[in-house]
Amino acid sequence: MQPIPFIDLQTQRDRIREKVDRRIATVLDHGAFIMGPEVRELETALSLFGSMQHTLSCASGTDALTLPLMAWGIKEGDAVFCPSFTFAATAETVALLGATPYFVDVDETTFNMDLDSLEAAIAEVKAEGRLNPRAIIGVCLFGQPADYPALRRIADKHGLKLIADAAQGYGGTIDGAMASRWADVVSTSFFPAKPLGCYGDGGAVQTNDAELAAVMTSLRVHGQNLEDKYDNIRIGINGRMDTIQAAILLEKLAIFPEEIEARGRIAARYSQKLSHVVRTQALLRDAVSTWAQYTVRLPEGTDRAAVAAKLKDAGIPTAIYYPKPLHRQTAYEHYPVSRGELKASDAISKDVISLPMHAYLDEETQDYIVETLTGVLAR
Ligand SMILES: *Cc1c(COP(=O)(O)O)cnc(C)c1O
Numbered sequence: 140m141q142p143i144p145f146i147d148l149q150t151q152r153d154r155i156r157e158k159v160d161r162r163i164a165t166v167l168d169h170g171a172f173i174m175g176p177e178v179r180e181l182e183t184a185l186s187l188f189g190s191m192q193h194t195l196s197c198a199s200g201t202d203a204l205t206l207p208l209m210a211w212g213i214k215e216g217d218a219v220f221c222p223s224f225t226f227a228a229t230a231e232t233v234a235l236l237g238a239t240p241y242f243v244d245v246d247e248t249t250f251n252m253d254l255d256s257l258e259a260a261i262a263e264v265k266a267e268g269r270l271n272p273r274a275i276i277g278v279c280l281f282g283q284p285a286d287y288p289a290l291r292r293i294a295d296k297h298g299l300k301l302i303a304d305a306a307q308g309y310g311g312t313i314d315g316a317m318a319s320r321w322a323d324v325v326s327t328s329f330f331p332a333k334p335l336g337c338y339g340d341g342g343a344v345q346t347n348d349a350e351l352a353a354v355m356t357s358l359r360v361h362g363q364n365l366e367d368k369y370d371n372i373r374i375g376i377n378g379r380m381d382t383i384q385a386a387i388l389l390e391k392l393a394i395f396p397e398e399i400e401a402r403g404r405i406a407a408r409y410s411q412k413l414s415h416v417v418r419t420q421a422l423l424r425d426a427v428s429t430w431a432q433y434t435v436r437l438p439e440g441t442d443r444a445a446v447a448a449k450l451k452d453a454g455i456p457t458a459i460y461y462p463k464p465l466h467r468q469t470a471y472e473h474y475p476v477s478r479g480e481l482k483a484s485d486a487i488s489k490d491v492i493s494l495p496m497h498a499y500l501d502e503e504t505q506d507y508i509v510e511t512l513t514g515v516l517a518r
Pocket residue numbers: 199200201202225226228229278304306307327328329330340341342
């Protein structure tokens with residue numbers, strides 16, 4: 140048997156090989172490697188796909204989070220609420236600007252931001268009066284949108300901005316709508332392993348706020364004056380996406396809706412076959428996840444490392460997302476956490492394991508993974 144890939148980029152590559160190669164050749168021929176025509180074309184296509192008026196492509200998902208925070212002037216003395224059980228970039232961007240990431244717990248079943256923990260964190264900041272509450276960053280963990288309708292209500296109640304960190308869940312929906320219906324800003328990443336990835340680093344930030352879009356456009360290129368580019372009017376970054384990556388993404392975006400459907404089908408099949416042996420990620424009502432990861436919680440008391448080793452011996456790669464929540468990591472452990480402890484984040488990080496997941500996982504391979512895991516857990 141062929142080795143089983145954790146994420147299979149080669150099958151997709153074969154599927155769109157000619158189109159991507161032609162797109163890249165076009166860029167090499169016209170030579171506009173920075174801000175070439177494909178960049179504009181991609182931004183227009185993403186605005187349509189993501190139901191937002193303004194899309195800025197940028198150099199990474201991390202920049203896509205940094206740009207709106209910078210544009211809103213988030214700085215030292217400000218608090219931004221974010222989950223602890225996420226990839227580091229979510230909180231890193233906040234800390235980099237000198238503001239305080241305030242860690243919130245996640246729900247034990249959906250793995251997304253816990254609303255009670257969020258309300259408690261906001262109340263703590265207000266009661267203490269030391270930090271200025273500014274924004275919430277909801278994360279589409281493993282592909283499932285956070286409960287954005289509820290996060291919007293909480294944000295409005297407290298006068299906070301809402302960012303959807305959709306790096307893992309771009310294209311996912313709740314009640315048929317993407318995070319763009321509720322969030323002030325949707326940020327995403329095109330890192331190759333994300334559900335919509337390019338062949339290098341890339342990202343995008345979307346908003347319906349024209350003024351915010353204009354400030355972020357300036358910040359993306361060193362804070363330049365959009366009318367006079369040799370007059371920099373604010374401190375910005377070099378956050379542009381390469382034209383070649385935009386060209387590649389145009390072809391990937393064309394097949395993305397179909398891939399989201401395939402991922403949903405594969406995940407549903409996993410869940411149906413595994414729900415009696417492990418705890419599968421619960422979906423919010425009517426949520427469509429893009430299944431960036433298919434992650435399950437092993438039964439209490441299971442030796443996770445031993446399970447991973449046995450699966451590896453059987454040719455099945457796995458990964459642990461995430462073995463340590465952010466509030467347990469060296470660079471972040473001094474930041475405040477809601478109610479002083481994040482029980483669910485701590486518990487989940489100890490028993491999760493992610494299985495091979497991509498749009499091209501065939502049923503035979505999937506059945507082998509399911510049977511092997513079931514067998515390992517029965518022993
Ligand atoms: C990958 C990821 C990012 C950062 O994206 P990069 O393109 O790697 O900078 C941010 N947030 C989450 C939740 C991610 O998974």
